[in-house]
Amino acid sequence: xxxxxxxxxxxxxxxxxxxxxxxxxxxxxxxxxxxxxxxxxxxxxxxxxxxxxxxxxxxxxxxxxxxxxxxxxxxxxxxxxxxxxxxxxxxxxxxxxxxxxxxxxxxxxxxxxxx
Amino acid sequence: xxxxxxxxxxxxxxxxxxxxxxxxxxxxxxxxxxxxxxxxxxxxxxxxxxxxxxxxxxxxxxxxxxxxxxxxxxxxxxxxxxxxxxxxxxxxxxxxxxxxxxxxxxxxxxxxx
Numbered sequence: 001x002x003x004x005x006x007x008x009x010x011x012x013x014x015x016x017x018x019x020x021x022x023x024x025x026x027x028x029x030x031x032x033x034x035x036x037x038x039x040x041x042x043x044x045x046x047x048x049x050x051x052x053x054x055x056x057x058x059x060x061x062x063x064x065x066x067x068x069x070x071x072x073x074x075x076x077x078x079x080x081x082x083x084x085x086x087x088x089x090x091x092x093x094x095x096x097x098x099x100x101x102x103x104x105x106x107x108x109x110x111x112x113x114x115x
Numbered sequence: 116x117x118x119x120x121x122x123x124x125x126x127x128x129x130x131x132x133x134x135x136x137x138x139x140x141x142x143x144x145x146x147x148x149x150x151x152x153x154x155x156x157x158x159x160x161x162x163x164x165x166x167x168x169x170x171x172x173x174x175x176x177x178x179x180x181x182x183x184x185x186x187x188x189x190x191x192x193x194x195x196x197x198x199x200x201x202x203x204x205x206x207x208x209x210x211x212x213x214x215x216x217x218x219x220x221x222x223x224x225x226x227x228x
Contacts, residue, residue, distance in 0.1 A: 102166065106151075
């Protein structure tokens, strides 16, 4: 149980375009979803936390107008990278959590390459 | 604020060697502690966890004991295999609800046959 999927698993886009990444909890209701960014050979950096039906809370230094997060249902959250540039190339990982449980369930990640 | 410090890598061992990856933490209250493993090109998988002092988490031959007195959660395995090659992350979660995780910097482990 507690499976999280991400789509797409990898994407290549041109500079200036927008890219949407979906994160779905397949067998549980994720009241909270988290979005992370991971650079090569580095740890995960939390970008934002979103609760279903509420605006996301962004970590310091993360541009909320560039990284749009929507958590419209208990099973789906999306991250849209707007006007992507090569420096946005990274591995993006989402996770879902449920109230009362101190554990997050991670998706497999999406590798974004911006040309 | 809460923080996690992991043993720096990379770590390279021979197959069947004993493994220890050190992890210490700083947190208020009583956090839950986790070890996650990341295989190349993949997301994170929970390896084991412990939610209170003196708990021992175990999975796939790996073990870690929640030591409050030393604020540690060291990962151990008695005999590693080539398939254990991956990056290992120690993490903590604060009290209450689906709190955000604080990760250590990760330790890259390579096992040679």
